[in-house]
Amino acid sequence: MTKTIKLEIEVTLDDSVEQRAIQVAREHYREVDQATIPVDDKGDRWREVPAEEFIPDAETAIMELIGANDLLEKAGVEVTAVSGLEPQREELRRQETLEAGLQDAARLRGQAHDGSGPGLDEFETGVYLCRWPNGDFSLVTANTRREALVELDEWAGVHPCQLFPMDSCMVDFSLNDRGEIELKQFGEETEHSIWEISYPELHALLSSVLPQDGGEHTAEARESIRQAVQRERTRLWNNQQDSPPAETEIGKVLRKRLRTVGPVAD
Numbered sequence: 001m002t003k004t005i006k007l008e009i010e011v012t013l014d015d016s017v018e019q020r021a022i023q024v025a026r027e028h029y030r031e032v033d034q035a036t037i038p039v040d041d042k043g044d045r046w047r048e049v050p051a052e053e054f055i056p057d058a059e060t061a062i063m064e065l066i067g068a069n070d071l072l073e074k075a076g077v078e079v080t081a082v083s084g085l086e087p088q089r090e091e092l093r094r095q096e097t098l099e100a101g102l103q104d105a106a107r108l109r110g111q112a113h114d115g116s117g118p119g120l121d122e123f124e125t126g127v128y129l130c131r132w133p134n135g136d137f138s139l140v141t142a143n144t145r146r147e148a149l150v151e152l153d154e155w156a157g158v159h160p161c162q163l164f165p166m167d168s169c170m171v172d173f174s175l176n177d178r179g180e181i182e183l184k185q186f187g188e189e190t191e192h193s194i195w196e197i198s199y200p201e202l203h204a205l206l207s208s209v210l211p212q213d214g215g216e217h218t219a220e221a222r223e224s225i226r227q228a229v230q231r232e233r234t235r236l237w238n239n240q241q242d243s244p245p246a247e248t249e250i251g252k253v254l255r256k257r258l259r260t261v262g263p264v265a266d
Contacts, residue, residue, distance in 0.1 A: 011062055018058045025061035026051035028068050032256075067257060120146040120263050124165040129197055131162055133240055135233035137198045139169060149263050157261040159241050164197045166190070201235070202228045 013021065029051045055061050121144045128148040130138045138155070142148035145160050152158045170187030186194065195203040205228045209221040217225065246252045246262035255265035 009066070013058055021058055021065065022055060022061040025055050025064040029055055029064055032068065120144060120149075120160060125167055127166040127169040129164045129166050129194065130158055131164065131198045131236070132156070133162075133236045135199075135229075137194065139166070139171070141169075146263050146266075149261060153260055153264045157243060157259075157264070159261065160244060160263065161241055166193055168193065199232050202232050 055064055123143050124145070126141060126143060128140050128142055128145070130140065130148070130152055132138070138152060140148050140151050142151055145163050148163055149158050149160065168187060168189040170190050172184040172186070174182050174184045176182050185191075202225070205224060209217060209224060211217060244262045246255045246265045248266050251262060251266035254260070255262055
């Protein structure tokens, strides 16, 4: 699992440095990720956004430079979001992005409906189990896989193949004396599905070494369980599929900037 850290950065610029920052940011924008936006309601025609329009001032320039920091990339740190625009301009840009996104979303829904899309927007059961590559799992309520991807993106990017629709989801919690919520138990069908989906190898082993007299496991069985747990935590790590690409033009831009998976950017 990943950790998200939010920072506030105050930048002081004089006139000469401000103009230099804008120039460098625009040059980087032209070289790396020039954005496009629709020019009609149908989204059939698009135009490239020139650097002067995309980076009109020092604030947007600093945002561009922070997102392009080579040292952060070398350290393995991903900048997932940067903000700092004046409220009016931020709202205008959000509205432009929303309008373009709605047009693309309508197209994607049409693809899913006629069978040409990946089925990310089709209702399945309303609950998904996400089996993370490190052995953890999460449960999320969502009408479609795309909605589940968006919800889980709060923690980390998810590939659609990591999602499994659940026919049953019943979970019981308790409140302890320290004022903390604790997991009490899963419903029988829910627990069976979790084991079968998330930990099939470990589940098979636990069934085979179950003490007949209800006592404790032998030392040999405990060691086998420990090794099986370790395999469950690592067996998917080197078999992860590439992050699915974005299908829309604006999604391709957002995926780079937000460091997220394609369906979430779309």
